[in-house]
Each structure stands twice: as C-alpha cells, then as structure tokens.
Amino acid sequence: MKLASTALAGPALVALVALGGPAFAGSAEDIIAAEKCSKCHTASTTKKGPSWASVATKYKGNADAPNKIFLQLKNGGKVGDEDDHKKVAASDADIKAIVAIVLSSK
Numbered sequence: 001m002k003l004a005s006t007a008l009a010g011p012a013l014v015a016l017v018a019l020g021g022p023a024f025a026g027s028a029e030d031i032i033a034a035e036k037c038s039k040c041h042t043a044s045t046t047k048k049g050p051s052w053a054s055v056a057t058k059y060k061g062n063a064d065a066p067n068k069i070f071l072q073l074k075n076g077g078k079v080g081d082e083d084d085h086k087k088v089a090a091s092d093a094d095i096k097a098i099v100a101i102v103l104s105s106k
C-alpha cells in the first residue's frame with residue numbers, strides 16, 4: 001500500500017507543475033506573439049531565424065545559455081549572422097520566461 005501511494009505522488013506532482021506552467025508561459029507567449037518573433041522563428045521549423053528547437057539543441061548542456069540568450073534578447077544587436085537582432089521590450093522576468101520557452105522547445 002505504501003508503495004502504491006509513493007508511485008502516485010510522482011505523477012501528481014508533475015501534473016501540478018504542468019498546471020502552473022501555462023499561466024507563467026502564457027504571458028511570455030503573448031509577448032512572443034506581440035513582438036512578432038514568429039515572423040522569423042517557430043518552435044520547430046526554420047524560417048528566417050532558427051527554430052526554438054534547434055536553438056535548444058545547440059545550447060543543450062550549456063549552463064551559460066540562459067544567461068547568454070537573455071542578454072541577447074534584452075540588448076538586441078548582433079546575434080550570430082544577424083547584425084540587428086530584435087531587442088525584446090519586456091521585463092527581465094518576462095524575457096527569462098521567453099528564454100525558458102525557447103530552451104525547452106523540441
């Protein structure tokens with residue numbers, strides 16, 4: 001009996017975290033839409049810019065990635081071959097949420 005309840009606790013926790021996710025991701029996703037990132041990026045296909053998924057793959061295991069991308073989005077300017085990458089007009093917390101969306105894309 002004890003075992004069964006422990007086994008249930010895992011999925012229940014995951015469900016709670018997943019429920020918390022969308023509320024947080026919601027505003028970041030609104031900003032992505034409002035800032036028209038989707039003109040050049042989508043989650044999984046390459047347009048003018050790389051897909052979020054390919055960015056996530058590129059930075060996989062790189063502990064500096066969230067900070068690096070955060071600064072790129074906050075300051076704009078040179079990003080790879082893009083000389084004048086869009087600067088995101090949002091709070092630091094929102095930009096971090098956008099970075100989290102990008103890096104968790106598959």
Ligand code: HEC
Nearest residue numbers: 035036037039040048049050055079080081082086088102
């Ligand atoms: C006008 C087109 C365009 C728009 C709009 C645009 N991007 Fe980009 N973005 C690019 C291009 C092109 C690159 C690739 C530059 C390179 O690596 O050569 C890029 C790269 C990136 C990267 C990867 C950076 C890296 O270090 O590899 C991220 C993350 C990113 N963009 C996020 C965003 C977000 C978030 C928005 C909306 C606020 C946005 N972009 C809007 C064109 C765009």
